[in-house]
Amino acid sequence: MKSAVETLEPTKVKLTVEVDYDELKPSIDHAYKHIAEQVTIPGFRKGKVPPRIIDQRVGWGAVVEHAVNDALSGFYGQAASEQKLRPLGQPSVEVTEIPAKAGEGQLKFAAEVEVRPEIELPALDGLDITVDSTEVTDEDVTERLDALRERFGTLVGVDRPAAEGDYVVIDLKAVIGDEEVDSVSGISYQIGSGNMLEGLDEALTGLSAGETTTFKAKLAGGEHEGEEADVTVTASTVKQRDLPEADDDFAQLASEFDTLEELTADLREQVASIKKSNQAVTARDQLLEKLLAAVEIPVPQGAVEAEVHRHLESENRLDDDKHRAEVTEDATQALKNQILLDTLAEQLKVKVGQEELVEYLVQASRQYGMDPQQFISTLDQGGQIPAMVGEVARSKALAVALRSIEVKDADGNVVDLTEFIGTDEEDAAEAPAAEESAESAESAESAESAESAESADSPAEAPAEEAPAEEKKPAKKAAAKKAPAKKATEEKAADEKPAKKPAARKTTKKADAEETTEA
Known part of the structure; x- marks a missing residue:
């Protein structure tokens, strides 16, 4: 097998391959065997039809097509390896010549493929x-301790306007024009988490239990994702997280x-x-x-x-x-x-x-x-x-x-x-x-x-x-x-x-x- 490479672009090459008949013959033999198992010819058992009969009844074209389809990927891979190509995608292959008849001729094909470009790395x-x-400050330790305390904290209802860090049970309704496109009720949200609608944190800050406000926001999901809606939010309850005292009892807990x-x-x-x-x-x-x-x-x-x-x-x-x-x-x-x-x-x-x-x-x-x-x-x-x-x-x-x-x-x-x-x-x-x-x-x-x-x-x-x-x-x-x-x-x-x-x-x-x- 002979192969050559032509660089078309920094990331694309053309690989041309020539395969002698003798190298293609194992695939041709396999094609004859496979076709013999598929066709029904009077006087012959399936799988026992001689190649010359297949040539007469089925045709050399079908045989060589089967053989080429079977062998093409292997020859391409071998040629790419010999040429030290580093493909980054599927090749586009064109078969330019096939053996004209049994016993003679060549398989020739060209494959264009994107490859890894050559780059020069710095020293x-x-x-x-x-x-x-890695110096550890007292603030680092305090922050970590506070994070642990929060895991053991309790939520307590408060009679005051909501502030950042508070947990608020809310009802939401989104309207586009005159159409209500979405609504949810009774969900808990921590102000400042920023994991719902843009503008929700600002709308809830300063809102007391039972109060309602409206703001504009782009919807984050659903059929109207990305569209701006008028959102009405009602705060049902406002709660703050009370942390346990940092003492020996907490350490044991x-x-x-x-x-x-x-x-x-x-x-x-x-x-x-x-x-x-x-x-x-x-x-x-x-x-x-x-x-x-x-x-x-x-x-x-x-x-x-x-x-x-x-x-x-x-x-x-x-x-x-x-x-x-x-x-x-x-x-x-x-x-x-x-x-x-x-x-x-x-x-x-x-x-x-x-x-x-x-x-x-x-x-x-x-x-x-x-x-x-x-x-x-x-x-x-x-x-x-x-x-x-x-x-x-x-x-x-x-x-x-x-x-x-x-x-x-x-x-x-x-x-x-x-x-x-x-x-x-x-x-x-x-x-x-x-x-x-x-x-x-x-x-x-x-x-x-x-x-x-x-x-x-x-x-x-x-x-x-x-x-x-x-x-x-x-x-x-x-x-x-x-x-x-x-x-x-x-x-x-x-x-x-x-x-x-x-x-x-x-x-x-x-x-x-x-x-x-x-x-």
Whole structure:
């Protein structure tokens, strides 16, 4: 087989392939066998019809068409691999020549496909990254203690105008013109949460129980989503949250500790741990931002459009131009990130260990609410495991890159992130997952795209996007954890319970059982 590549655009190439008859012959033999099992010809049993009879009764054209359709994806994948192409979408294939008769001729075809562009990354050791200090202040501890107290607070009715932080039981009615388009009654809302209608917080502030006011707002959902309506809100009751006193009794109620002093000491350790974790998050995010700012990344528009179409079609919003623009922007940025991280993983020769891959897949299965074994089996049957390896490699690439950079805090002190990004020695000790790296994932994706060579569908992709690997708490060895996501750490900071030992379970249990009650 011979192949050649012509660059059409920075992100698009034309691959021409010539296949000799001898290389196509196994597929031709398979075509004869398959057709023999399907046709009924007097004097011959099914499956036993000789090729010459098939040529006479069915025709050579049907045979060679069957053979080409069967072999095309394999030849495309082989040629793409030999030419070291990194496809980012489905190829458009045109067959230009087929064998004219049995025993002679060639198969020739051309495939146009969008590929990962070549980009030049800056030297990692020349990048400056600064993160916040891990110093814990008394205000940090007080804030964490107050958050715990709120979990054990009680709601008490008050006879005064509502203020920020109060809980108000409300009735809402939305009217557009003369038509009432929506209404709800008896729902509880905390002023300042901002999770309902825009302008609701302002309307409720200063409103006493039994009072009504009207304001204008754009509806957030339903048939009239985005349309402006006149909203009438009535406050039925106003309640404030009363917090328990921060004393030894509260410490015993909310944790395993006997005294408030012991509890606050543990909270201080928790805050320090969270700040340390946030340093890794900030360093990771800064590194990605600096790399993106330093490199011009051409984006394959066809791949973006395919992803946008898939996304909008799944939401049944193909005609929503405003949403299309938003999704296009997100898809473009996501593809830029992927191209950069794939290049970084390749440059750093990132390998994915078996343990790292399994841990990522188990975490992803939880996000999809599936049994881990069933989830992994489904991915394997769909040929998605190499894509998962690629996801882990991208996440790990940032962690490996951070090992080459001196990260400092705001005070100029060098920050040790080994706990979160691991070491080269640890990676060397881990067995690579069947030698699969970012490159092998791309090769597999190339072959996968070939299976639907003339399909308009978007390429298969891992369950994902905002990357499950980046949502896990950082850990020392797992690649998915070495590049922790900012969102995950912030949620950890907001939700973590006191007492880092068994008390964490005790506190959680109590807090869940004794959620805010009403007095």
